[in-house]
Amino acid sequence: MPGFVDAHMHLFPGFVSRLPAFGVTAAVDMFSTPNVLDAVRRESVHHPLSARWMSAGVGVSVEGGHPRQLIGQGMYEAFPSLDPAGSVAEFVDARIDEGSAFLKVFLEAGRVAGQVLPVPDADIVRAVCQAAHRRGLRVIAHVTDAAGGLVAVRNGVDGLAHAVIPGPDDAAAEELVREIAERGVFVIPTLVAISSALGIGHGELFAGTVARRVNQAWTAHARHLGRTTADPAAWERTQRFVAELACAGVQLLAGTDAAFPGVVPGASLHVEVALLQSCGLPLDDVLTAVTSAPGSLFFTDGVGRLVPGGVGDVVVIDGDPQDQLQTQRLRAVVMAGAVVTSDLDAAVEEPAERASPVTAPSPIFRRSP
Numbered sequence: 471m472p473g474f475v476d477a478h479m480h481l482f483p484g485f486v487s488r489l490p491a492f493g494v495t496a497a498v499d500m501f502s503t504p505n506v507l508d509a510v511r512r513e514s515v516h517h518p519l520s521a522r523w524m525s526a527g528v529g530v531s532v533e534g535g536h537p538r539q540l541i542g543q544g545m546y547e548a549f550p551s552l553d554p555a556g557s558v559a560e561f562v563d564a565r566i567d568e569g570s571a572f573l574k575v576f577l578e579a580g581r582v583a584g585q586v587l588p589v590p591d592a593d594i595v596r597a598v599c600q601a602a603h604r605r606g607l608r609v610i611a612h613v614t615d616a617a618g619g620l621v622a623v624r625n626g627v628d629g630l631a632h633a634v635i636p637g638p639d640d641a642a643a644e645e646l647v648r649e650i651a652e653r654g655v656f657v658i659p660t661l662v663a664i665s666s667a668l669g670i671g672h673g674e675l676f677a678g679t680v681a682r683r684v685n686q687a688w689t690a691h692a693r694h695l696g697r698t699t700a701d702p703a704a705w706e707r708t709q710r711f712v713a714e715l716a717c718a719g720v721q722l723l724a725g726t727d728a729a730f731p732g733v734v735p736g737a738s739l740h741v742e743v744a745l746l747q748s749c750g751l752p753l754d755d756v757l758t759a760v761t762s763a764p765g766s767l768f769f770t771d772g773v774g775r776l777v778p779g780g781v782g783d784v785v786v787i788d789g790d791p792q793d794q795l796q797t798q799r800l801r802a803v804v805m806a807g808a809v810v811t812s813d814l815d816a817a818v819e820e821p822a823e824r825a826s827p828v829t830a831p832s833p834i835f836r837r838s839p
């Protein structure tokens with residue numbers, strides 16, 4: 471099969487060099503800062519068989535809003551926020567000049583975490599989309615409630631970085647499914663992260679070679695969920711929302727939001743595959759969601775496909791991939807035509823030499839909305 475693509479990650483030093491060991495040969499970074507990305511870049515140079523990656527950079531957030539709490543938590547250095555009275559186009563241009571490969575806009579109202587957070591208004595979202603589209607870049611919204619999702623899709627975003635978590639009898643969620651389908655917006659449900667945020671873990675879904683490759687520290691991380699009390703009703707509503715998107719023919723992409731609490735870089739993409747299937751996606755659509763769909767949306771030159779003259783990122787699966795968890799039975803992983811040489815039956819430990827002096831505080835992944 472083509473190498474797997476994780477369409478929603480947050481890269482830190484130590485990630486890109488480990489991902490191919492889990493069959494993940496390309497990753498889309500959905501938010502990061504220049505210092506962290508410099509470190510990731512150095513790691514890619516130091517480890518030539520690292521996963522391919524690209525990043526949204528810091529995207530568009532407003533003062534006091536998500537994800538600016540991550541500065542205070544010490545996870546990222548200070549990064550610019552949009553001044554609502556300033557020029558949106560200039561802000562977007564500055565992000566593109568900084569290296570953003572697409573624009574992320576943060577519309578996290580905080581409801582899921584029981585908070586009220588400021589978000590960019592509809593005019594700003596529209597202006598961001600216009601400015602980014604003018605430069606030929608896509609816009610992806612972080613939003614976790616249906617009302618915010620409607621603001622995003624009605625004002626021009628190309629994709630949603632998460633499934634929303636519908637409330638009980640949430641008419642806006644039904645409307646959102648319709649509008650997403652009508653406008654051709656793609657969705658990266660990140661079910662493995664949302665279930666963790668709702669207190670439901672899926673570490674038991676690690677299997678085969680992948681299960682053996684998760685080391686002790688990351689096993690502990692898999693058990694450390696986004697919250698301690700489970701909300702199975704909200705989780706069921708979220709799964710139903712994703713099933714309705716699939717029925718409506720919406721393009722879904724497999725992404726994990728690693729390393730959100732409970733989510734392991736590389737390994738959890740296989741759990742996401744299983745969760746997408748549990749929402750009723752046909753297996754062919756799931757396999758597309760984890761290979762060619764994100765490959766062609768975010769990368770060029772045949773990433774996520776097996777084509778003559780392509781990138782040569784290949785995953786060899788022991789068995790028939792037309793079977794639920796077979797993606798986890800890795801026999802071999804090939805990056806750019808070179809076999810990733812590592813003992814597939816051993817846990818993946820951190821690289822001996824970190825590629826950068828940037829070290830994230832420990833524990834680096836705190837609970838956040």
Ligand SMILES: [Zn+2]
Binds near residue numbers: 501
């Ligand atoms: Zn994310």
